[in-house]
Amino acid sequence: MQWQAIVDFDGTISEKDTTDCVLARFAEPGWEAIEDDWVAGLIGSRECMERQVGLLRASPDAFDGFVESFAIDWGFAFFVRVCQRHGVPVTVVSDGLDRTIHTVLRRAGLAGLPVIANHLEPVGVDRWRLTSPHASRDGSCNSGTCKCSVATSLGRPATILVGDGRSDFCLAERADIVFAKNGLIAHCDQAGVEHRPFSRLAEAARALDDMLTGVVPAAASHHIKDLING
Incomplete structure (x- = not known):
């Protein structure tokens, strides 16, 4: 079976939501009100982040120096090694900021991993612009990064x-194996999506290794077993 692994960044690889940390540090007043509109469902995440990024006031050096301090779940390196051992490519796919992700992964020694996210670029001395090259082309998704479209484009079944x-x-309802934490657990429970809860990425790595080597817990769905067995 040709697997691909898509791993979220904020709150999954990173210990905190790094975009919120950046906004709290560098954004002018008003970013939280925009966030409230997104939480209430009045705007999509793409519009939310475009407007919030417009409020950032930081030089590139100040921005990069700040995000270099962000902590990650070091179990992610273990997860990557497990995937490499089984020939599974890992892609970091995020609705966050590519500049932040690249900086954090580079500091962690994981700079070679492909990253798909919203593109943050400096404009002038301390202003920033956000573009979303991986947004849905047909308007079916209002996120800056449509993870379902990305999964399809990566080309593995x-x-x-x-x-x-x-x-x-959205992708959780289409993926073949789902490892979930925080709010994704509640969504999967409500939507009836088979998933494996985890709190640290080392747990997900060990469980995935068991699945891909055929040591599948009895609680795993028949669908997952069929996929693994070919």
Whole structure:
């Protein structure tokens, strides 16, 4: 079976929501009101982040220096090694900021991993612009990064999703194996999506290794067993 692993960044690889941390540090007043509109469902995440990024006031050096301090779940390196051992490509797919993700992964020694996210670029001395090259082309998704479209574009027939929140909801209902934490657990429970809860990525890595080597717990769905057995 040709698997691909899609791993969320904020709250999954990173310990905190790094975009919120950046906004709290560098954004002018008003970003939280925009966030409230997104939480209430009045706007999509793409519009939310475009407007919030317009409020950032930081030089590129100040921005990069700040995000270099962000902590990650170091079990992610273990998860990547497990996937590499089984020939499963890992892609970090996020509705967050590519500049932040690249900076954090580079510091963690994981700079070679492909990253798909919203593109953040500096404009002038301390202003920023956000573009969303991986948004849905047909308007069916209002996220900056449509993870379902990304999964299709990566071209492998079976998808492993590791995520924690709203940007993962749609793909969770299509993926073949789902590892979920935080809000994604509640969504999967409500939607009837088979998933494996986790709190640390090392747990997900060990469980995935068992699945891909055929040591599948009895609680796993028949669908997953069929996929693994070919």
